[in-house]
Amino acid sequence: MMLRASRKVASPHVVCVEDLRPLARRRVPRAVFDYLDGGAEGEVTLRENCRTFEDVTFRPRHAVAVSDCDLSTRVLGLGLSLPFLLAPVGYSRLMHPSGEVAAAREAGKAGTGYILSTISGHRLEDVKAGSTGPVFYQLYLMGGRAAAEAVIERARVAGFAALVVTIDTPVSGIRERDYRNGMKELISGNLLAKIPFLPQVLSRPGWLVSFLLDGGLRPLPNVVIPGQGPMPLLDVNAALASSAVTWADFRWIRDCWRGPIVVKGVLTGDDARRAVDEGAAVISVYNHGGRQLDGVPAALRALPEVVAAVNGQLEILMDGGIRRGSDIVKAICLGARAVLCGRAYAYGLAAAGEAGVARAIEILRADLDRTLRLLGCPSIASLDSSYVNVPKSWECRESIS
Numbered sequence: 017m018m019l020r021a022s023r024k025v026a027s028p029h030v031v032c033v034e035d036l037r038p039l040a041r042r043r044v045p046r047a048v049f050d051y052l053d054g055g056a057e058g059e060v061t062l063r064e065n066c067r068t069f070e071d072v073t074f075r076p077r078h079a080v081a082v083s084d085c086d087l088s089t090r091v092l093g094l095g096l097s098l099p100f101l102l103a104p105v106g107y108s109r110l111m112h113p114s115g116e117v118a119a120a121r122e123a124g125k126a127g128t129g130y131i132l133s134t135i136s137g138h139r140l141e142d143v144k145a146g147s148t149g150p151v152f153y154q155l156y157l158m159g160g161r162a163a164a165e166a167v168i169e170r171a172r173v174a175g176f177a178a179l180v181v182t183i184d185t186p187v188s189g190i191r192e193r194d195y196r197n198g199m200k201e202l203i204s205g206n207l208l209a210k211i212p213f214l215p216q217v218l219s220r221p222g223w224l225v226s227f228l229l230d231g232g233l234r235p236l237p238n239v240v241i242p243g244q245g246p247m248p249l250l251d252v253n254a255a256l257a258s259s260a261v262t263w264a265d266f267r268w269i270r271d272c273w274r275g276p277i278v279v280k281g282v283l284t285g286d287d288a289r290r291a292v293d294e295g296a297a298v299i300s301v302y303n304h305g306g307r308q309l310d311g312v313p314a315a316l317r318a319l320p321e322v323v324a325a326v327n328g329q330l331e332i333l334m335d336g337g338i339r340r341g342s343d344i345v346k347a348i349c350l351g352a353r354a355v356l357c358g359r360a361y362a363y364g365l366a367a368a369g370e371a372g373v374a375r376a377i378e379i380l381r382a383d384l385d386r387t388l389r390l391l392g393c394p395s396i397a398s399l400d401s402s403y404v405n406v407p408k409s410w411e412c413r414e415s416i417s
């Protein structure tokens with residue numbers, strides 16, 4: 017089955033990342049596809065994350081000889097061959113049994129980094145061991161400080177390069193598709209409650225067999241509650257609602273980790289300045305891929321305000337809506353050091369496991385190379401705002417006041 021999937025993702029039908037999406041839809045049950053594809057409430061922010069890239073246009077330099085394009089960059093002093101990392105995608109193991117391990121391995125092979133979600137189906141030690149690239153650990157305080165302290169220590173021992181603290185999840189956003197598809201019932205232990213939702217699962221026998229052979233739904237191996245063991249997946253939403261990260265928690269996490277921290281979830285200049293003051297090493301401008309507060313601006317739209325507020329005091333990542341290499345180039349022109357890709361590689365994972373992740377990365381790499389050549393720009397490091405036109409209305413408050 018894997019071989020067939022590999023052929024499929026290498027076929028001429030998969031020209032861009034968006035082509036992986038229908039393949040994912042065909043391989044996994046509707047509940048799993050919509051968990052990956054969907055966003056909060058009316059999905060306005062989800063759509064805007066992608067659409068907003070259209071508002072920024074290029075200013076190419078023609079008749080310029082660009083022989084070899086240098087796609088490398090540095091984040092936190094780590095050399096990356098590509099200016100994107102793979103973002104944390106909770107419970108990737110549901111999309112394919114190889115899940116987080118496969119994604120980390122492919123990131124490493126491509127010379128870039130992977131960020132492992134707290135809501136991982138694989139042990140963090142296995143994910144780190146599978147990758148030759150830098151791996152960061154994304155932390156939620158699910159399970160309280162004692163569980164966090166234990167996982168931080170495990171991440172340190174395993175050699176994780178940085179901690180990523182997500183600050184926009186005081187409660188899980190309402191993803192309406194998950195409710196309609198009976199996601200809660202499907203992951204519950206109540207067979208009667210599951211029955212109405214089972215046809216969508218039975219209609220994907222290939223996925224179902226691989227899921228059952230993988231041992232079915234497993235508890236979260238990296239969220240170990242003292243005296244209770246690994247947290248069941250069903251408890252995640254309630255655990256998130258009682259474990260919002262505040263700046264006071266951030267200070268505690270910083271003291272516990274004693275290494276570089278990425279703050280994930282900054283959308284305003286005020287929060288960006290606060291993150292600088294609190295000792296963050298990097299911030300990621302993002303809105304959780306449109307999965308939390310619907311109606312916040314697209315991540316790209318929020319980037320200029322954050323860049324102006326930070327004024328070079330730390331590195332900035334941008335995260336949300338990346339589907340093409342040209343999107344990555346635009347975000348870097350607007351001041352991001354690199355970007356995080358979420359669904360772009362996760363569609364590949366759901367479509368064809370590790371081969372699908374590899375294909376997504378390769379498409380983005382080729383896009384980046386082509387875009388730089390068409391722009392007449394030799395390297396990612398040479399990109400700046402002179403390569404793009406930005407709408408007048410984007411002039412940020414920071415620079416107006």
Ligand SMILES: Cc1cc2nc3c(=O)[nH]c(=O)nc-3n(C[C@H](O)[C@H](O)[C@H](O)COP(=O)(O)O)c2cc1C
Nearest residue numbers: 052103104105106133182304305336337338358359
């Ligand atoms: C299915 C799914 C699960 C996610 N789980 C997490 C998570 O556990 N922790 C986190 O910080 N972000 C999580 N995110 C957000 C991603 O890290 C990333 O910010 C987002 O996918 C970017 O938007 P994009 O997918 O449109 O590129 C998740 C996103 C998706 C699609």
